[in-house]
Every structure is written in C-alpha cells, then in structure tokens.
Amino acid sequence: RKEVEQDPGPFNVPEGATVAFNCTYSNSASQSFFWYRQDCRKEPKLLMSVYSSGNEDGRFTAQLNRASQYISLLIRDSKLSDSATYLCVVPGMNSGGYQKVTFGTGTKLQVIP
C-alpha cells in the first residue's frame, strides 16, 4: 500500500457543484494532516490543516477518519477559481524525531462554467 494515495482525477464539475476528494494513508501513527492547493506551474500552498476529526473553513470541509485511515476534502458551491490540483500531505516522523512529510500525487479539479 502506498504511503499516501489519491485519485488523480481529473474531476470536472460545473460551477456550484459539491465535490469531494479522498486520500488514504498507511501510517496509522500520523496525527496531523494537510490539504495543499497547487495551481498550474505554481508552488503548493496550505489550504487546510486537520488535527482531529475535521475542520471547516467557509466552503471547504476536511474530515478525518482514523479507523479507516483516510481524510477527505469537501468543496461546496464550487467556483471557477477552485480549479487546481489538491495535494494530500501526511506528516510523519523520521528516526531523528523530526517532521517528514509525504505527498499524494494530487487530485486535479476543473470547475466548468
């Protein structure tokens, strides 16, 4: 099983639609999780952090299911500007006790007018 796995998409959705992405992870010891957003030819930028069961910020909701080892990102009322690649990022610890993050391949979202 890959450390972090995402459906690469693309997800093509109309404006106003609700879309959800899932991300599964293999390290059951991981405590915190991130969703980053990456626009075409740009750097990844933090969208949301998930430390407990979930987090909500406006139209975006991230949920964590520890038992099944997945996190999800829900986007409501999609906007054209939401078009991007969404990266699931799972931090862990290396042998020295420092953070080491693992990226998923990313899920591409295209919101259509």
Add this chain to the structure above:
Amino acid sequence: EAGVTQFPSHSVIEKGQTVTLRCDPISGHDNLYWYRRVMGKEIKFLLHFVKESKQDESGMPNNRFLAERTGGTYSTLKVQPAELEDSGVYFCASSQGPGQGGNEQFFGPGTRLTVL
C-alpha cells in the same frame, strides 16, 4: 514578510553539465526542505536541514546531488553531472520551530530543471 524564494526559476542544461539551485527560506525559519516533482509523479522529499545541519537526507537520489546550507541561511542544491532523469521541478520549503509535529511548510515557487 518575504516568502521562500528560489533561483533560477528555470534552468535548461545538457546532460553532463552542472547546475546549482538556490533557496532562500523565510527569515528565522530553522527548517529547510528540498523536494522534487518529476513529471507525472508526486512531490518527493529529498532532504531536510535544521539550521546548517542535514537532519535527514534519505530522499537524495544518489551522490550526484549535493545540498549545503552554509550558516543556516540560504541553501544550495547542486547536481553534478546532470542526467536526463533529473528533469523536474525542485521545490524548497521552510518552516518554523524544531520541525516536530505539524508545522506548516511554506513553499518557494520552484525551479524547473530541464536536462537535454
């Protein structure tokens, strides 16, 4: 506040040549990370500096890659000699604190390296 900067933004070199990438982290960030994204693949960790020390370099592909962070400020990543499979986007990121837990990493714009 200035973000993470990287130079150059693009580099096109021939196989066998040497290229040096530079990253300037956010001022005061002790942690500096290098990542690489090869086309079609996920972003992969290369190495992690805490101040000037290499804390984890388990992701470095081979000994053609050399990273330094003199004085704990900016970092360089040198590829010598470059091979075709080294092409990709090299990202640098920095974060505060001791690097433990879930500290947010701030990414630079990346250097797009093309080896011909």
